[in-house]
Amino acid sequence: MDPSSIIDPVLPPAPGADEYLALDFVNTAIALPGGQYVDLLGTPKAVNHWLTGHALAPEDAGVQEMCATQLRALREHLRALFAARAGGLPALPxxxxxxxxxxxxxxTAALLLWDEKNGPYRASSCPPNEILDHALATIAADAADLLTGADAELLVSCDASPCNRYLVRRGRRHWCSTRCGDRVRAARAYARRTQPTR
Incomplete structure (x- = not known):
């Protein structure tokens, strides 16, 4: 079964994920209650599905495990940078x-090339078969924009344990989804009910 079909209906994109590709990318590793874990990039097929869904690869890209491993590694590095930024800590070198x-x-820019018959023209030197490099560069650039932009101060981790997703906080909300917010409120209510009376 495709991991994205399991989690997509359960957890909507976190606030800010529609603005920042990197935030959506970082949130593809999801910790759920009960020790469950879903990795939306867990297989090459799932990686191809995610890349296609974000216009970073054609449907028939044929992502291999080596490419999937490189994307998952970038995700972990970005998670470390997001955690450092959200926690006010130094970044790992x-x-x-x-x-x-x-x-x-x-x-990042089309190069100036010269054709003997037609003269100068501009074109990207990146051949279309370098899908992975393009995806990595695009995601990294978006992450850099988020970490250095106006929303950097609003980047927080979800307050609902064990959730490990990040969000761009809008207002007072400190959780990535209604489901996580309900879990936080239920835990608070349970704690109030079970506190011993004095």
């Missing part, structure tokens, strides 16, 4: 290095 490596995988 290895995470910064990995993101910078991903940022430099593809050129």
């Amino acid at each position: 290895s995470a910064l290095s990995a993101v910078n490596d991903a940022l430099t995988r593809t050129p």
Whole structure:
């Protein structure tokens, strides 16, 4: 069964995930109550599905395990940077290095080329078969924009344990979904009911 079919109806995108591709990407590793864990990038097929859904690869890209492993590694480095930013901690140098490596995988501007018959023209030097490099660079650039932009101060981790997703906080909300918010409120109510009276 495709992991995305299990979790998509259960947890909607976290606040900010529609604005930031990197936030949606980081949230593809999901811890659920009861020790359950869902990885929306757990298989090459799932990776291809996610990339296709975000216009980063064609449906027939044929993602292999090596590519999936590289994407999952970038996700963990981004999770470390998000955790550092949300917690006000210093960033791990290895995470910064990995993101910078991903940022430099593809050129950001079309190069100036010269054809002997037609003269100058601009074109990307990235051939279409370098889908992985393009995806890594695009996700890393979006993460860098989030971590350095106006919403960086609003990046928080979900307050509902054991949830491990991140969100861009809008208002007072500190959880990634209604489901997590309900879990937090239920835990608070239970704690109030079970407190010994004095």
